[in-house]
Amino acid sequence: MSSTYSPNKKVTLKDIAHAVGVSQFTVSVVLNGAKSNTRVSDGTRAKILDAAREMGYLPNALARALRNQATNILGLYFGYGHLEPHDPFHAEVLTGLQRGCEICEKDLMIHYSFHRYGVDEIFAELAGGKIDGLVLIASPDDPLVERLRGSKLSFVAMTDVIPGVPGVIADDAAGSVEIARHLAGLGHKNVMYRSCPGQSDSALRREVAFIDEAKRFGIETVSVKTSDWKGRLDAAEIDLLARRRENGITAAVCWGDPSAYALLSYCKSNDVRVPNDLAVVGFNGIEMPYEPAHVLTTVRANWALVAQRAVQLLVDQLDGKTEISDLTVLPVEFCPGETS
Template sequence: MSESTASVVLNRTRSGTRVSAETRRHVLEAAERLGYRPNALARSLQKGSTQRIGVYSGRAHLDSRNLFFADLLGGICEGAREHEFNTVIHTSGNGPSMLLDLLSNRALDGLVVHARQDDPILGMLDELRVPAVAIADQVSAIPTICVDDDGGGRMQAQHLAQLGHRNVLYKQTLFTARSAVNRMESFLRTATELGMNVTIHNETTGDDSLSSEDFDLLNRTTDRVTAIVGCNDRVAEVCCHGLSAVGMSIPKDVAVVGFDGFNRFYAPRFELTTIRAPWSQLGARAISTLMSLIAGECVPGVTILPIEFVRGATT
């Protein structure tokens, strides 16, 4: 039996009285025989805290194979562990009403939100006044922890311009978050200032592969596209596979740049030039900020974590 369990048993047995070692031993032995465990709800009412943090995603499901979510949730869980809190993950697949039940019944002490500005959960939080922090994508209603998306887009454009690229294809994913739009807009703005021509192709199928229109740009006799920017590393890697499949050399024929810079446990086929974003650190920072809110402290409206340029073999 854990020390915390023993304390609860003893407190209920001899509240306000000094307990002898012999009595303590008998109580522990009896509790062990009976399989006693403290009631979590009763303890939360006594402490005024559930020791649980909710994590809400506006997506219908979270794919554990997605390195972005793996890093982000890993940081959140580690941050919660350091504060001795558990995490409860909720997606929009179950509907906001289920999360509303959790929040209205005070089954959660606070919430980390990864959602769009128009997600219905944000209006619910405002009514319930539940401490909440947004991550990755800025929302106006609650404090946000994000990375320097503007700086990332600027770094991508500056790097390609320094290498002499003048015609660039920007590949945007089908499920476009506000943070990805910010990166794209920053890239486009900087590239234009540096005299580069940018073609933006928004995916419509969801597989992020190179289309016939993409290859038309890559095979032009004049004004040929010589570089591709992926809105994230996954899109950039898919482009690398597509280029390699048709015999195009990277970076001799086409340079490729991504955004994420995950620390992997394996060597990827393509060592991307990318912008490294501290997604795990972002999750942990969201928890520490949420703890400050729960404690009634003031926190910044927006916290932006720095990113890092990583030169790989694809440029």
């Protein structure tokens, strides 16, 4: 190289051009893929690459994004509060998103500060050019959805069906049908259904499908809402469980596994035998980070694969593919356990 450089200084294309003895434009052609009819010999190309490596050159990501009109980054918006990596469902979704981004050679950006902002600030953050597209985990009623519809930002939904938006879901309805048939086969006639506390299209599909199928077998369903997303029992539900014999309730179906495990904990603390006194069924089938006391009867939904397919769907959209599926429904698996 024909000159020295300071290791503490940010290396520019001009520095490399001066070191190698070529034009800055030639360096840009080699390092940044600048479009040009200029042919660069293999020897010169090797010298430029060697110089860039030795001098610690790092390309300007912002400039490259402006030039290519793409950041190569996909975003995630989670509309149900905080993403908690230690939560089994959240962890599986994040695993699938990362796997999908790796396959598609994309980076993933997750924003954790949305709770501070209103919908306008959230939309501005998402549509401000930091990301090329968005994977959305949110209720169809989330006010952000309408803002996104009117924008140029590509986005897809997962877990919940959002009308008019390409999405990937697990077959929640089919799983709930299997649960109803399982309990009918065991002779249950009165079932408590524990639904989630907020708006969730996925949870609603499960509940409606279960109630409809249970009715076909003459099963009566009493629906209650848990006090939080982890399935904590409130006073009204505890009272209902205390009166389960007079109400003929012999089984409880929970919209998610955490809700089922919370109920199992209550049963253990209150001498309610499972499944003799009360059968308990969950949904999701995600492997827990600890060994549960009971092997839960549940429905296995592969949320990592759902997330991975959502990334692929978004990338297909960004690549301009014309045949984009409106809704991809992935199969689930009924997994009988010890609790029913």
